[in-house]
Amino acid sequence: MYKACIISTGTELMLGSTIDSNSLFLSQKLSALGLRVIARYTVGDNREQIRSAFKNGLEDADLVIASGGLGPTRDDLTKEAACEVAGCGMELVEEEVVRLKEFFARRKRDMPKENLKQAMFPPEAIILRNSIGTAPGMYLKKNAKVLVLLPGPPREMEAMYLNEAEPLFKQDFALDEQLTAGRTIKVIGPGESQVDEMLLDVVNNPRGCSLALLARDGEVHIKVTAEGENTQHSQQILEAITRRVEAVMGKYVFGYDEDTLAGVVGKLLSGSGKTLALAESCTGGLLAEMITEIPGSSGYFWGSVTSYSNESKVKLLGVKPETLDRYGAVSRQTAGEMARGILERSGADFSLAITGIAGPDGETRDKPVGLVYIAEADKKDRVIIKEMHFTGAREAIRNLAARTALDLLRREL
Amino acid sequence: MYKACIISTGTELMLGSTIDSNSLFLSQKLSALGLRVIARYTVGDNREQIRSAFKNGLEDADLVIASGGLGPTRDDLTKEAACEVAGCGMELVEEEVVRLKEFFARRKRDMPKENLKQAMFPPEAIILRNSIGTAPGMYLKKNAKVLVLLPGPPREMEAMYLNEAEPLFKQDFALDEQLTAGRTIKVIGPGESQVDEMLLDVVNNPRGCSLALLARDGEVHIKVTAEGENTQHSQQILEAITRRVEAVMGKYVFGYDEDTLAGVVGKLLSGSGKTLALAESCTGGLLAEMITEIPGSSGYFWGSVTSYSNESKVKLLGVKPETLDRYGAVSRQTAGEMARGILERSGADFSLAITGIAGPDGETRDKPVGLVYIAEADKKDRVIIKEMHFTGAREAIRNLAARTALDLLRREL
Numbered sequence: 001m002y003k004a005c006i007i008s009t010g011t012e013l014m015l016g017s018t019i020d021s022n023s024l025f026l027s028q029k030l031s032a033l034g035l036r037v038i039a040r041y042t043v044g045d046n047r048e049q050i051r052s053a054f055k056n057g058l059e060d061a062d063l064v065i066a067s068g069g070l071g072p073t074r075d076d077l078t079k080e081a082a083c084e085v086a087g088c089g090m091e092l093v094e095e096e097v098v099r100l101k102e103f104f105a106r107r108k109r110d111m112p113k114e115n116l117k118q119a120m121f122p123p124e125a126i127i128l129r130n131s132i133g134t135a136p137g138m139y140l141k142k143n144a145k146v147l148v149l150l151p152g153p154p155r156e157m158e159a160m161y162l163n164e165a166e167p168l169f170k171q172d173f174a175l176d177e178q179l180t181a182g183r184t185i186k187v188i189g190p191g192e193s194q195v196d197e198m199l200l201d202v203v204n205n206p207r208g209c210s211l212a213l214l215a216r217d218g219e220v221h222i223k224v225t226a227e228g229e230n231t232q233h234s235q236q237i238l239e240a241i242t243r244r245v246e247a248v249m250g251k252y253v254f255g256y257d258e259d260t261l262a263g264v265v266g267k268l269l270s271g272s273g274k275t276l277a278l279a280e281s282c283t284g285g286l287l288a289e290m291i292t293e294i295p296g297s298s299g300y301f302w303g304s305v306t307s308y309s310n311e312s313k314v315k316l317l318g319v320k321p322e323t324l325d326r327y328g329a330v331s332r333q334t335a336g337e338m339a340r341g342i343l344e345r346s347g348a349d350f351s352l353a354i355t356g357i358a359g360p361d362g363e364t365r366d367k368p369v370g371l372v373y374i375a376e377a378d379k380k381d382r383v384i385i386k387e388m389h390f391t392g393a394r395e396a397i398r399n400l401a402a403r404t405a406l407d408l409l410r411r412e413l
Numbered sequence: 414m415y416k417a418c419i420i421s422t423g424t425e426l427m428l429g430s431t432i433d434s435n436s437l438f439l440s441q442k443l444s445a446l447g448l449r450v451i452a453r454y455t456v457g458d459n460r461e462q463i464r465s466a467f468k469n470g471l472e473d474a475d476l477v478i479a480s481g482g483l484g485p486t487r488d489d490l491t492k493e494a495a496c497e498v499a500g501c502g503m504e505l506v507e508e509e510v511v512r513l514k515e516f517f518a519r520r521k522r523d524m525p526k527e528n529l530k531q532a533m534f535p536p537e538a539i540i541l542r543n544s545i546g547t548a549p550g551m552y553l554k555k556n557a558k559v560l561v562l563l564p565g566p567p568r569e570m571e572a573m574y575l576n577e578a579e580p581l582f583k584q585d586f587a588l589d590e591q592l593t594a595g596r597t598i599k600v601i602g603p604g605e606s607q608v609d610e611m612l613l614d615v616v617n618n619p620r621g622c623s624l625a626l627l628a629r630d631g632e633v634h635i636k637v638t639a640e641g642e643n644t645q646h647s648q649q650i651l652e653a654i655t656r657r658v659e660a661v662m663g664k665y666v667f668g669y670d671e672d673t674l675a676g677v678v679g680k681l682l683s684g685s686g687k688t689l690a691l692a693e694s695c696t697g698g699l700l701a702e703m704i705t706e707i708p709g710s711s712g713y714f715w716g717s718v719t720s721y722s723n724e725s726k727v728k729l730l731g732v733k734p735e736t737l738d739r740y741g742a743v744s745r746q747t748a749g750e751m752a753r754g755i756l757e758r759s760g761a762d763f764s765l766a767i768t769g770i771a772g773p774d775g776e777t778r779d780k781p782v783g784l785v786y787i788a789e790a791d792k793k794d795r796v797i798i799k800e801m802h803f804t805g806a807r808e809a810i811r812n813l814a815a816r817t818a819l820d821l822l823r824r825e826l
Contacts, residue, residue, distance in 0.1 A: 010623070010625070011593075011623060011638060011640065012595070012623050012625050012636055012638040013453075014440060014444070014449075014450040014451070014452075014453070015440060015441065015444045015450070015593060015595055015638065016436075016437045016438070016439070016440025016441035016442075016443075016444060016450070017441065017595060017597075017636070018625065018627065018636060019432060019437065020453075023429070023455075024429045024432065025429070026429070027426075027427060027428060027429025028428070028429035028430065029429075030429075031427070031428045031429060036427075036457075037427040037428070037429070037457075038427070038456065038457055038459065038462055039427075039454060039455065039456045039457070039462050039466070040426075040427070040433075040453075040454070040455040040456075041452065041453070041454055041455075042436075042452065042453040042454075042455075043451065043452045043453075044449075044450075044451055044452070045623075046451065048473070049451055049452050049473070052469055052473070053452070056465055056469065060461070060462065060465070075623060107610065107613065109613065109614075132606065133609070152625075153609075153625075153626065154627075155605065155606075155628070180424075180428065182425070182428060182430060184430075192568065193545065193568075196546070196566075197520060200520070200522065201522075210423070210424055210425050210458070210488060212423070212425050212431065212565075212566075213566060214431065214567075215568070223425055223430070223431060225424060225425045225428065227424065277725075278719075280698075280701075282705075283702075283705075284701050284702055284704065284705025284706070284710070284714075284717075285693075285698030285699065285700070285701025285702040285704075285705060285717055285719065286698065286702040286705075287698070288693075288697050288698025288701070288702075288719040288721075289696075289697055289698040289699040289701075289702045291697065291698075292695075292696075292697025292698060292699075292719070292721060292811075293697070293807070293808065293811075295772070295773050295774060295807055296774060297697070297721070298721055298722065298775075301697075301721045301722075302721060302722050302724070302725055303718065303719050303720045303721040303722055303724075303725030303729070304697075304698055304718070304719035304721070305716065305717070305718055305719070305729065306691075306698065306701040306705070306716050306717035306718070306719065307716045308701075308705060308710070308711055308714045308715060308716040308717070309711065309714075309715050309716055311715070311716075311759075311760075312690075312715055312716030312759065315758060315759075316716070316718065316729060316758070345728060345729070346724075346725065346728075347724075359708070360708050361708060361709060362711075394706070394708055395706065398705075398706075
């Protein structure tokens with residue numbers, strides 16, 4: 001199996017305010033091709049650091065692929081550093097000078113002389129076309145190693161990778177087997193630490209397998225990665241560990257990989273020919289948004305009222321003013337009337353209603369931030385109302401409320 | 414200025430399906446403390462790769478901080494590799510054995526003997542408490558360098574960093590000046606490549622500054638990073654470049670850093686004492702969700718109807734059945750009636766309505782995916798209707814539609 005090393009350069013990446021999305025993109029693409037990514041280096045615009053990344057990469061990997069630092073400024077050092085490490089001289093490529101001049105001419109500008117360095121390349125390199133910006137990339141094969149330089153802006157990098165670089169890899173590497181296999185098992189209900197505890201015995205006995213937990217908006221995603229001798233073996237390990245996780249997590253498992261909770265609920269609704277309407281208060285449209293994110297949701301989703309004021313609860317949902325006066329907008333009673341109100345007005349088979357205090361303001365003595373009532377009503381006049389106490393920031397509370405409502409309906413269906 | 418190097422280990426990170434959020438967190442925290450992060454290494458669970466990351470890190474940086482690989486399995490190699498590179502032997506720490514046994518006893522389990530290696534440490538190390546999981550971390554000061562090991566699960570890592578590691582850095586490093594300053598300038602209207610072109614002259618002349626563009630859901634974020642001789646100098650460079658970007662981008666700039674379009678519109682509404690109501694079709698609650706994400710939005714947001722079916726457009730918004738029959742749900746006429754309908758029912762000062770084809774299905778001969786009508790109505794009986802043709806996937810189209818509607822209102826206000 002071929003080994004790859006990914007390098008990203010750029011001082012702005014070192015501050016942690018930007019996700020290094022280039023590394024992620026390249027990791028995915030190279031793994032999908034069947035290369036094993038052994039390391040990613042992210043370094044600032046510093047010649048020493050960049051050189052040492054290339055040096056390590058070329059020592060350990062068959063393919064070193066870097067993005068960033070191909071621009072015209074003094075901070076753009078990647079090509080110089082890479083060629084130095086690879087032991088290649090550079091010369092001006094006349095064809096590239098012409099291309100650069102045209103790029104600027106089309107934009108009615110003179111080419112700054114700094115840009116000339118973007119036309120310098122080692123004679124043995126293949127120059128990769130940039131369909132968007134000024135910086136060409138390069139592909140260099142030397143001593144059975146491949147060195148690839150791509151521009152930093154993600155759009156330019158992705159286009160150049162897909163159109164120019166990947167076809168060359170496919171020629172130069174005999175790519176066949178994938179030695180790793182992965183799957184995400186998605187769980188709702190227990191928190192991350194509960195899942196962690198439940199899986200303790202599975203985690204401690206992994207046999208060619210690693211498990212990672214990721215808590216996301218009230219869901220816990222269990223990422224399983226298996227590594228075997230060949231494609232089939234990896235798949236076997238993956239299936240075995242998946243069965244073990246499922247056995248432990250039971251009904252909390254709602255889906256896999258790209259599945260979303262709203263998508264799973266949508267499939268259940270359309271499979272049974274049922275329709276849904278919503279009344280949202282504290283989630284403010286979030287639940288409707290999750291549901292309508294799914295293509296085809298218009299087949300089972302009637303619509304929703306986001307009643308963010310008492311007035312809209314009365315006018316659009318028929319909540320009784322007395323109920324609001326007596327119990328407040330955040331109450332078991334209001335939640336129930338919201339669910340019944342939208343069910344009647346819509347004629348849908350099911351309705352969900354959510355009212356609560358998402359914070360940070362709006363807390364009262366009896367009603368703390370995080371108190372949420374979730375109601376589900378159906379045509380048999382059944383109303384289920386759950387009182388929940390969520391913790392976290394506004395966004396987390398809204399997310400937990402919306403997902404808990406979806407999960408309530410999922411279990412019903 | 415002290416230099417730091419961040420190492421993340423874990424084979425699952427190399428596949429690109431997981432964001433290495435630990436590296437991001439540590440980059441932010443260390444940068445905020447005034448350390449300069451010079452490199453991040455992300456490596457699989459491979460002893461050679463981990464060793465070489467530590468070796469490079471300890472050569473170039475004053476502080477090397479690693480996360481991951483402190484678990485009990487054979488794949489957990491970080492501590493062994495780090496101690497080897499630092500030239501430290503390890504011995505069993507009885508106190509830690511007791512702690513581990515207690516952890517398992519509380520969970521009614523026997524401690525697997527593999528976990529014993531989590532109690533092995535160099536005698537000169539400070540052991541960092543893990544308040545959540547079994548893996549303790551470590552803090553080692555040797556030859557004027559600091560080496561820190563943290564566990565991989567983000568919750569454990571973050572808690573240990575904040576409670577245990579950061580206080581020790583503050584003792585061991587004389588932290589004072591921040592040499593970099595950054596800001597994100599947020600723009601809506603032009604696309605990424607248009608912004609790129611508009612900024613060409615600014616980008617090509619950066620003087621201690623780097624600009625990066627990030628296209629996000631119809632917005633373009635211009636990240637400016639300045640690096641000077643000291644805090645004040647960095648700030649000066651940052652201000653100068655900010656003014657230049659603003660001069661070029663003009664009214665397209667809607668905010669900075671943590672600002673969101675919905676937040677900016679919310680401030681304008683609450684500043685002028687006006688209220689807003691919505692009628693959404695293809696965006697399915699997304700716009701309501703964006704608006705209510707902002708704490709305090711209940712002060713200016715009346716509520717919203719997500720009319721995902723023709724029936725709900727008629728029943729809840731008063732759209733005329735003839736209009737739907739004659740022009741269709743996705744039409745200038747329907748958008749206008751939706752906006753007027755919700756404005757009347759709510760009594761709000763402004764309303765926004767969105768109807769369109771988000772795809773991938775629902776396209777007709779005359780109405781392609783991406784066709785969206787956005788209407789804004791106000792109490793002076795004025796209705797503005799915009800016909801938009803967006804491109805992209807469902808999610809992108811919904812996002813562009815919601816943001817374009819917000820921007821329409823922003824410019825009105």
